Amino acid sequence: MKKITNAWLLWLSIAVALTALINLPSLKSALLDGRTDTALILSTVNEDETRYLSRVHEILEGRELMGNPILKEHEDRIAINGLVEWLTAGYAILTETDLAITVFHTDILFSFLNIFLMLLWIQCIVRNPLLTLATFSILWIDLFNFGAALLRESHSKDTMLLVNLYLCFVFLPKRDRAMLRILRGLFIGLMLYSYPYHWTVFLPFEVLLLLTEWGGHRSFRTSLKNAACIFVPFILTVLPFAIVNTASNAADPLAWEDTIFRFGMLRTHAIAAPLLQLQLWTVILALFAGIFVLRQKKSHASVLLIVLLIASASAVASNILTGHESEFQGHYGRFVLMFAYAGMWMLATMTLPKKLMKTSVLLVLTLACVLQIREVPRALMEAQRNIAAFDRSEEKMTLEWLHANVASGSVILAPSTLAMLIPTYTSHSVFMSNAARFFVATDEELTERYLVFQTFFPEETDNPSGGTLSVFGNYAGSSYSRAKRTYQLTHFTLSGFTKTIPDFIRHQELRTRIDEHLRKPGLKDIREILKKYELDTVISVSPPPAALKDLFKFEKKLGTFTVWKKY
Numbered sequence: 001m002k003k004i005t006n007a008w009l010l011w012l013s014i015a016v017a018l019t020a021l022i023n024l025p026s027l028k029s030a031l032l033d034g035r036t037d038t039a040l041i042l043s044t045v046n047e048d049e050t051r052y053l054s055r056v057h058e059i060l061e062g063r064e065l066m067g068n069p070i071l072k073e074h075e076d077r078i079a080i081n082g083l084v085e086w087l088t089a090g091y092a093i094l095t096e097t098d099l100a101i102t103v104f105h106t107d108i109l110f111s112f113l114n115i116f117l118m119l120l121w122i123q124c125i126v127r128n129p130l131l132t133l134a135t136f137s138i139l140w141i142d143l144f145n146f147g148a149a150l151l152r153e154s155h156s157k158d159t160m161l162l163v164n165l166y167l168c169f170v171f172l173p174k175r176d177r178a179m180l181r182i183l184r185g186l187f188i189g190l191m192l193y194s195y196p197y198h199w200t201v202f203l204p205f206e207v208l209l210l211l212t213e214w215g216g217h218r219s220f221r222t223s224l225k226n227a228a229c230i231f232v233p234f235i236l237t238v239l240p241f242a243i244v245n246t247a248s249n250a251a252d253p254l255a256w257e258d259t260i261f262r263f264g265m266l267r268t269h270a271i272a273a274p275l276l277q278l279q280l281w282t283v284i285l286a287l288f289a290g291i292f293v294l295r296q297k298k299s300h301a302s303v304l305l306i307v308l309l310i311a312s313a314s315a316v317a318s319n320i321l322t323g324h325e326s327e328f329q330g331h332y333g334r335f336v337l338m339f340a341y342a343g344m345w346m347l348a349t350m351t352l353p354k355k356l357m358k359t360s361v362l363l364v365l366t367l368a369c370v371l372q373i374r375e376v377p378r379a380l381m382e383a384q385r386n387i388a389a390f391d392r393s394e395e396k397m398t399l400e401w402l403h404a405n406v407a408s409g410s411v412i413l414a415p416s417t418l419a420m421l422i423p424t425y426t427s428h429s430v431f432m433s434n435a436a437r438f439f440v441a442t443d444e445e446l447t448e449r450y451l452v453f454q455t456f457f458p459e460e461t462d463n464p465s466g467g468t469l470s471v472f473g474n475y476a477g478s479s480y481s482r483a484k485r486t487y488q489l490t491h492f493t494l495s496g497f498t499k500t501i502p503d504f505i506r507h508q509e510l511r512t513r514i515d516e517h518l519r520k521p522g523l524k525d526i527r528e529i530l531k532k533y534e535l536d537t538v539i540s541v542s543p544p545p546a547a548l549k550d551l552f553k554f555e556k557k558l559g560t561f562t563v564w565k566k567y
Contacts, residue, residue: 046158133365188237398561
């Protein structure tokens with residue numbers, strides 16, 4: 001009992017210390033400078049963060065279903081995901097604090113919970129405090145970019161709460177209990193709402209785990225009952241998502257379809273890349289062969305190593321399920337490495353001499369500490385620069401003016417940096433921003449909005465023929481990567497591979513339209529598009545194009561920015 005208590009105290013102490021370290025910039029500002037908006041400013045430097053916080057702001061504005069805070073025409077359309085925003089928004093509502101203070105508090109609270117939960121489920125795997133520290137240290141170095149990157153950002157620190165809770169349910173000593181299986185199914189279902197990738201890693205993991213149990217000592221009836229405990233709660237959890245989204249998007253199914261493709265949720269390469277499939281299934285079968293050999297040993301370490309191998313195999317299975325890269329994207333790929341690292345330490349304890357094992361652990365711990373401490377001055381200086389830049393920026397002055405002088409719900413066309421901030425700091429929508437592709441809209445609509453944007457801001461124009469994904473999302477790049485790798489597997493070289501990223505854009509006619517417009521702007525076409533949407537304010541450094549000046553009147557000068565109102 002004393003051993004367990006000491007371990008809990010150690011994990012709590014580590015969680016407190018690391019939470020303070022990764023939140024040091026905002027803690028310093030609050031304690032020494034008396035300002036609590038540092039965490040919000042640091043978050044809105046990041047495009048992913050502003051997209052997430054705009055959804056939180058949308059809830060606080062009274063639109064609880066979280067549609068599209070970027071494009072006004074789609075604000076009532078249910079978003080493809082949107083659950084964890086309620087963690088931050090709910091805190092703001094319950095505590096009656098503004099967004100800046102809420103972000104500051106939840107940065108600290110959720111990063112602490114994530115660190116503590118991670119230490120807890122790793123301890124459940126290796127059952128040795130020293131090995132727990134070693135495994136966690138490697139994760140800290142690799143997964144969190146020296147501890148700060150994902151745990152200080154709202155969208156990831158919130159979604160990871162679901163993942164870490166799920167992993168605790170998986171690795172608790174009595175994980176076979178029906179209630180823990182039900183909770184696992186429930187949390188995988190919640191992951192579909194919170195982030196469209198995590199569930200594709202853990203659902204195949206549960207399938208492989210059930211297959212292994214069935215192939216071992218479990219009867220078919222017991223395996224069926226265990227499967228029901230996981231998949232019935234999963235289906236019941238995702239059913240409302242399917243029903244509400246179907247109803248919400250029934251009027252414009254093409255917009256829903258295009259959006260899902262931009263998220264990469266309907267792609268597979270099962271037919272297009274048979275050699276790649278053969279490679280992936282070979283890995284799965286090899287892992288299963290190793291699993292059945294290890295099962296004969298029947299030791300605690302061997303059984304848990306089996307679980308870890310299955311978890312690593314889930315990476316391969318989810319690749320087959322979704323068609324994503326087998327090495328995965330940064331959003332969720334590192335979760336597979338969590339299992340691999342833990343398995344590596346377990347193998348080390350089973351094979352290495354104790355003395356060498358202890359030396360390896362101490363080296364890893366030392367490296368993790370050095371890297372984390374080295375990161376602190378850089379993080380503080382970067383935070384100071386970002387805060388000072390925001391305080392004196394024309395964007396801040398413009399946001400304050402918009403909030404005070406422009407009617408709530410207005411649609412504003414603005415340069416990228418400002419457009420990114422408007423839905424978070426004000427009650428207005430934007431005509432176009434890079435975040436638009438992450439919400440429900442057709443590719444054709446995004447194309448039209450992009451044509452208007454590049455007409456007013458040609459200096460920010462990206463050419464889709466050059467490989468940009470800023471208009472159509474990321475699926476073109478992912479499809480290109482898969483095709484390139486399949487070609488390499490087939491020919492053992494990339495010589496002769498002539499396709500480029502734009503070749504994989506879903507609607508080629510839209511890419512052609514953008515290319516033609518970039519070569520020869522069609523202002524008549526732009527006038528037609530402007531009639532179609534509810535644009536009422538333009539903020540720019542330069543006046544509107546001469547051929548469109550009759551549509552706008554001068555409103556206000558704000559530093560280098562000028563505000564133009566649409567007649």
